[in-house]
Amino acid sequence: MFGNRHDQRPPLQRALEAAASLKPGSWESVEALAVLAIECKGTPEAERLYQSASNAAAQLKAGTYDSVRALAWLNRAGRELRGA
Numbered sequence: 001m002f003g004n005r006h007d008q009r010p011p012l013q014r015a016l017e018a019a020a021s022l023k024p025g026s027w028e029s030v031e032a033l034a035v036l037a038i039e040c041k042g043t044p045e046a047e048r049l050y051q052s053a054s055n056a057a058a059q060l061k062a063g064t065y066d067s068v069r070a071l072a073w074l075n076r077a078g079r080e081l082r083g084a
Contacts, residue, residue, distance in 0.1 A: 012039060027066040030057045034073040038080050050077050 007014060019036055022029040033053035040046040053074050060067065 012036075015039075016045075025056050025059060027057075027060060027064070027070040029053075030060065031066075031070040031073045034070070034077040037077040041080060046081055050074075050081055053077065 015032075015036060019029065019032045022032055030053045033049050033056070037046045037049035037053060040049060057071060057074055062068075062071070
């Protein structure tokens with residue numbers, strides 16, 4: 001269910017790897033990148049993840065439950081990363 005049960009890498013490292021295998025430009029990838037950006041707050045990786053999510057979201061068709069959810073997470077990531 002969660003891949004190799006003997007994978008001793010930290011969960012965040014495994015999550016970053018899994019996010020890279022999501023369909024690029026999907027609402028799922030936008031949401032996953034936004035959540036990861038929040039989790040990486042305070043690291044250089046956080047801004048890169050946020051920008052990737054933002055760039056992908058700008059090119060996707062809105063108007064679905066998935067888009068609303070992903071955009072809400074993207075907004076939260078922006079707020080959290082900018083300390084507002």
